[in-house]
Amino acid sequence: MSTSTTVGSTGPVGGTDEERTGGTQAPGRRRRRQQAHNVEASSHHRGPAWTVAGYVGMALIVLVVAVPLFWILVTSFKERGDIYVRPAKWWPDPATGQNYSELTTRIPFFDYVRNSVIITSATSIAKIVLGVISAYALSLLRFPGRSVVFLVVIAALMVPNQITVISNYALVAQWGWRNTYQGIIIPLAGVAFGTFLMRNQFLNLPGEIIEAARLDGAGPLKLLWRVVMPMSWPTLVAFALITVVNEWNEYLWPFLMSDDESTAPLPVGLTFLQNNDGVTNWGPVMAGTILAMLPILVLFLLLQRQMIKGLTAGAVKS
Amino acid sequence: MNEFSRRGFLGLAGAAGIAGLSACAGTGTSATSGNGGGSSNTIEFWSNHPGNSKPVEQEIIKAFEAANSGLKVKLVDAGKNYEEVAQKFNASLAGGQLPDVVVVSDVTWFNFALNKQLTPLDDLLSSAKVQTSDYVDALFNDYKLKDKHYALPFARSTPLFYYNKDLWKAAGLEDRGPKDWDEFLTWAPKLKAAAGSDKIVMELPDGSNYLDWVFQNMVWGYGGAYSKEWTPTFSDPGTVKAGTYLQNLAKQGFLKLSKDPAPDFTAGIVACSMMSTGSLGGVAKDAKFPVGTAFLPGEGNCPTGGAGVGIPASISDERKKNALKFMEFLTNAKNTVTFTQATGYMPVRKSAVDLPEEKAFLDKNPNAKTAIEQLPKTRSQDNARVLLPGGGARIGKGLDQVVAGQDVATVFKSLDAESQQVFDSQIKSKLGA
Numbered sequence: 001m002s003t004s005t006t007v008g009s010t011g012p013v014g015g016t017d018e019e020r021t022g023g024t025q026a027p028g029r030r031r032r033r034q035q036a037h038n039v040e041a042s043s044h045h046r047g048p049a050w051t052v053a054g055y056v057g058m059a060l061i062v063l064v065v066a067v068p069l070f071w072i073l074v075t076s077f078k079e080r081g082d083i084y085v086r087p088a089k090w091w092p093d094p095a096t097g098q099n100y101s102e103l104t105t106r107i108p109f110f111d112y113v114r115n116s117v118i119i120t121s122a123t124s125i126a127k128i129v130l131g132v133i134s135a136y137a138l139s140l141l142r143f144p145g146r147s148v149v150f151l152v153v154i155a156a157l158m159v160p161n162q163i164t165v166i167s168n169y170a171l172v173a174q175w176g177w178r179n180t181y182q183g184i185i186i187p188l189a190g191v192a193f194g195t196f197l198m199r200n201q202f203l204n205l206p207g208e209i210i211e212a213a214r215l216d217g218a219g220p221l222k223l224l225w226r227v228v229m230p231m232s233w234p235t236l237v238a239f240a241l242i243t244v245v246n247e248w249n250e251y252l253w254p255f256l257m258s259d260d261e262s263t264a265p266l267p268v269g270l271t272f273l274q275n276n277d278g279v280t281n282w283g284p285v286m287a288g289t290i291l292a293m294l295p296i297l298v299l300f301l302l303l304q305r306q307m308i309k310g311l312t313a314g315a316v317k318s
Numbered sequence: 319m320n321e322f323s324r325r326g327f328l329g330l331a332g333a334a335g336i337a338g339l340s341a342c343a344g345t346g347t348s349a350t351s352g353n354g355g356g357s358s359n360t361i362e363f364w365s366n367h368p369g370n371s372k373p374v375e376q377e378i379i380k381a382f383e384a385a386n387s388g389l390k391v392k393l394v395d396a397g398k399n400y401e402e403v404a405q406k407f408n409a410s411l412a413g414g415q416l417p418d419v420v421v422v423s424d425v426t427w428f429n430f431a432l433n434k435q436l437t438p439l440d441d442l443l444s445s446a447k448v449q450t451s452d453y454v455d456a457l458f459n460d461y462k463l464k465d466k467h468y469a470l471p472f473a474r475s476t477p478l479f480y481y482n483k484d485l486w487k488a489a490g491l492e493d494r495g496p497k498d499w500d501e502f503l504t505w506a507p508k509l510k511a512a513a514g515s516d517k518i519v520m521e522l523p524d525g526s527n528y529l530d531w532v533f534q535n536m537v538w539g540y541g542g543a544y545s546k547e548w549t550p551t552f553s554d555p556g557t558v559k560a561g562t563y564l565q566n567l568a569k570q571g572f573l574k575l576s577k578d579p580a581p582d583f584t585a586g587i588v589a590c591s592m593m594s595t596g597s598l599g600g601v602a603k604d605a606k607f608p609v610g611t612a613f614l615p616g617e618g619n620c621p622t623g624g625a626g627v628g629i630p631a632s633i634s635d636e637r638k639k640n641a642l643k644f645m646e647f648l649t650n651a652k653n654t655v656t657f658t659q660a661t662g663y664m665p666v667r668k669s670a671v672d673l674p675e676e677k678a679f680l681d682k683n684p685n686a687k688t689a690i691e692q693l694p695k696t697r698s699q700d701n702a703r704v705l706l707p708g709g710g711a712r713i714g715k716g717l718d719q720v721v722a723g724q725d726v727a728t729v730f731k732s733l734d735a736e737s738q739q740v741f742d743s744q745i746k747s748k749l750g751a
Contacts (some may be wrong), residue, residue, distance in 0.1 A: 084585040084604055170413025178415055224558050255402070259394040273400035275370050279580045279600020 064258040076286035099283035111261040112269030122246040131194020138200035157192035201235040321526040360637045364396035364417040368473035369661035416630045418641040423625040430707045431468040438466035438521040442642045454590030456696045469534040471627035473664040481590040488512040495612025506572040521588040524575035532592040536560040539616035543700035550737035552730035568721045595689040599662045611688040618695045
């Protein structure tokens with residue numbers, strides 16, 4: 001299979017990766033960046049009217065993205081009686097930290113955080129490792145039946161997990177794994193998506209470099225670590241980010257498996273702040289949303305740099 | 319080799335997918351044949367803690383464990399709403415480890431009962447000598463299928479008529495709810511004039527948020543019904559008249575539908591609404607104006623709602639007996655009072671109202687009193703909404719269309735046809751004779 005994938009398709013690697021991460025993580029950011037490019041280019045040719053239009057467009061998009069976030073933040077500091085009023089209050093007055101203390105007293109918030117961290121890190125690591133090594137085998141190693149294995153993996157991608165949930169539940173419950181970490185983590189650790197994504201990335205790497213490495217005597221593992229992985233860094237980081245965010249927000253399966261705060265993650269825990277028959281006090285819900293968002297935001301800012309570093313490294317190689 | 323034809327690829331992928339599916343689908347069936355696992359002296363109680371009631375549930379559980387040494391109750395977070403509890407219960411039915419007691423709503427219990435997944439309680443109740451006549455009749459009989467009861471009422475609510483007393487005064491209206499919907503129609507223009515153009519006379523939940531629940535009151539008020547037993551009666555003149563009334567309210571600008579009327583009502587921009595008694599505590603706490611409550615317009619036209627507790631069918635008799643013991647305790651006069659005072663639900667026992675702590679509570683909370691006084695005037699809901707699969711959603715969609723201005727008779731006629739078809743295809747054969 002690798003013989004028919006030729007070089008030449010390497011050019012857009014950086015571009016597509018950037019778009020892929022941008023597309024799933026922060027659509028606003030990508031658009032803004034593109035707009036910034038347009039403004040830059042056009043200001044040379046078209047005069048100030050276009051520049052102004054560009055800035056107005058940018059401001060609009062910032063508003064669309066930022067206002068709901070701002071509203072969540074402000075609401076989390078409001079007193080209960082100030083949440084539903086007309087005209088709307090755009091600033092908490094008086095500001096109160098009560099929602100945050102209520103959040104931690106009404107539900108065992110830190111238990112949920114602990115569970116979320118354990119479940120997210122375990123499933124993410126499992127997914128990333130499995131994704132990378134299976135994709136590596138399916139793209140760069142030659143063995144009989146490789147295409148069939150790949151097709152089976154892709155078929156697994158096509159079955160939505162809502163369908164397999166009941167039978168997975170039956171199996172895991174029989175093992176006595178309900179309300180345990182392994183019961184939540186292991187069924188989530190399968191990775192058709194990662195295999196698919198990383199395989200395509202590996203196939204797009206310049207064939208000469210791989211061949212050169214093989215000629216120089218690199219074994220399969222060395223090839224993976226020293227040659228393939230460094231060139232695939234942006235895709236890998238993007239994949240890791242998507243995985244972590246997905247796992248952090250995973251709801252259906254942990255909800256079915258967990259019985260109480262000993263294993264339930266944050267998305268399940270936060271629902272108990274909402275009143276399911278009557279009026280919800282939104283203050284603590286918003287406070288919980290903010291706190292649940294923070295770790296992902298930090299992670300994103302950290303990994304974003306890595307992603308850009310990887311982009312330039314990849315560009316030099318080809 | 320990697321140049322598969324598209325068709326070949328899809329075919330192979332499909333085949334692999336089907337193989338994968340059928341491989342998983344078989345698992346777990348063996349577990350259901352046993353007694354569903356679990357130990358007989360730990361009672362697993364699956365609840366969504368209706369009305370943020372987890373602390374109260376824990377309090378009642380503690381009292382139960384103190385009164386019954388040797389029995390333990392494990393409270394399980396089974397979801398954020400009734401549908402999620404049903405989903406989790408469904409999953410456990412496929413694969414063992416069943417709960418002992420599970421919360422089922424007015425809509426979800428029936429399907430489980432029909433498929434023999436819930437235990438009929440009558441024999442258990444009589445051998446445990448439970449006074450079933452003390453349960454509020456309409457609430458207890460909500461769980462009746464072919465003369466057997468499949469659940470005990472637990473977190474039960476009814477709609478109430480909420481009004482903004484300030485706006486009522488501004489419109490020069492008496493401090494009470496309307497006698498019937500015709501009277502309300504004479505009030506609406508006054509309210510509109512007094513409230514101003516930026517306010518809304520009446521806001522109701524939309525069709526995907528239980529408009530079909532509160533609308534039953536209008537239907538019954540005009541002599542119609544969604545169904546008589548299993549025969550859909552949307553085309554009944556009374557039902558159509560109620561639909562036309564609803565449409566007129568919207569046409570004249572008196573009615574707005576929203577996902578949840580409570581925020582607008584508490585913000586003071588809505589003059590009145592019909593909402594669950596469960597909202598009472600929250601609305602009273604949030605609103606910056608005096609909140610009035612009244613019976614729903616009409617006599618004996620108030621639908622019931624909310625949830626009960628049931629026992630899975632395939633657990634051992636020993637477990638069933640303990641489960642019933644807990645359910646009886648959970649819903650006895652004293653505990654139903656504790657539970658409802660903390661949440662805003664209705665006491666499910668007739669004798670509850672005579673307890674001194676409930677009397678004191680009602681004296682202090684006149685709005686809660688309205689709800690309880692309305693309780694004897696409640697009526698079990700029509701089968702077409704609560705018992706036909708997808709009934710609530712189907713009727714809600716129809717009502718949305720009516721409010722949007724589509725012809726009432728046409729919409730209701732197709733509701734008749736659809737309901738009949740669902741009954742014929744999904745219920746009729748299982749009902750047997």
